[in-house]
Amino acid sequence: MNGFSWAAFGQGIGGAAAAALAVMLVTFAVAVAKGVHRIVDIAWGLAFTAVAVVSYAVSADGGGDGARRLLVTVLTIVWGLRLAGHIAARGWGHGEDARYEAMLDKAPGNRNLYALRTVYLLQGVLVVLVSLPVQAAQYVTGPLGPVAYAGCALWLVGLVFEAVGDRQLARFKADPANRGRLMDQGLWGWTRHPNYFGDFCVWWGLFLIVCDDPVVAAATVAGPLVMSLLLINGSGKRLLERHMANRPGFAEYTARTSGFLPLPPRKRAG
Template sequence: MNGYPWGAFGQGIGVAAGAALTVMLVTFAIAVARGLHRIVDIAWGIGFTAVAVASYAVSTGQGDEARRLLVTVLTAVWGLRLAAHIAARGRGHGEDKRYERMLDKAPGNRNAYALRMVYLLQGLLVVLISLPVQAAQYVTGPVGPVAYAGVAVWLVGLFFEAVGDRQLARFTADPANKGRIMDRGLWSWTRHPNYFGDFCVWWGLFLIVCDDPVVAAATVVSPLVMSFLLTMGSGKRLLERHMADRPGYAAYVARTSGFFPLPPRGRPADAAGDSRT
């Protein structure tokens, strides 16, 4: 089918799964030893990086080298930046309330439940969402205009995510802002610049494989799954449910776009807080 090495790609998925599983199991062992499952969030970005590097290594000599290197580097830059940010954000804090609530309801052993419902599930999602990164390693044609457009979309995403995270970190570090709603900078244009950034990053990486339309059709499920998670799954929807009762949040919602950046509607009140836990 279109000359693409589907057999080699299939074998590469197995290698990618092994890389993701290794990252998650090592993280699980560290988490159990420390009694702190929130560190699995650090493993999310590291897992994607491990998959990209492993896929690049196992596909040597298969696809266009420029595309292979491009998609690997972009994935690693995104994944390692995210991991470093989450590690710095969580330093000195106890267990994440999301995991506390989940594990308080765990039937039987809490750690075994966390392994099944958090670590292995996240490892599976890493493999699924990274399919375009894996598939790009085997595309033989030269990098074309669609792939370059993907790089541009990726850059937009990294900007929103990195700048949004930095703005929020500086805001929350100021004791004067305790209990206030963050509505400045990128956070005045979208309630979730970090999630919008992730959205762009993964659609951008998908576009890099779209020079081969058949491969694109086979892997489009990946950015669709990421988009669902960011908007309807564990991202925007869950976070906004958690924030709903905070003073000033309803007014912030009324004047600020829920996801895609748009000019704010009206002037922000003298309030500001955390739109990301």
């Protein structure tokens, strides 16, 4: 294992948890003041950024390879800030998200405290769990190998899918002629969720950066697995498609377009 320090890694998890909790609590305070809990979506990317920065700082004397530490930190920051900026711009000037409104309407008691328990604190826990490979990479002592470089390439594929898919959707929605229509152009003609597929690639790419040490990889594989479950069966693809199921043309769109992995569009029926 090339001298991987499990004790230092364990202490670093504590710092990562503190960073994620701080971001979520500050966001909660702002949300309560504004009366809009949708801003927690912005905190998702910011919390990962904070975890990466704190993990890099507290691991300075942990013996990890300097190039790997800097690489995984920068890649996480770039992804997190891009995502947070995109969500902030998308939600600017809008009221509460319909998903959170429906959830809070069922709150047994104080709506804000219910949101704190079921959204903010839960997301903080998920951030710490998903980012385990980023935290562990700070302590891997060996030099970057071919698998780590493959991880960088996969990360780049994911970031391109996210950024291009988000940009294409924003331009489509900005055109009044597309009002009431489903986006099925560009990357959205190859997969119904290019942004979620991009997230999937980003986090499996970051995981590959620790795979030069197979024992550490086995101990942190829960991170990308949890992210994959969230994207495909949790609050990502499944929830969004349930919300869109009754929209005109959605059934036809699903019939010709891959649900997750990018594939050439199937021929239209008839």
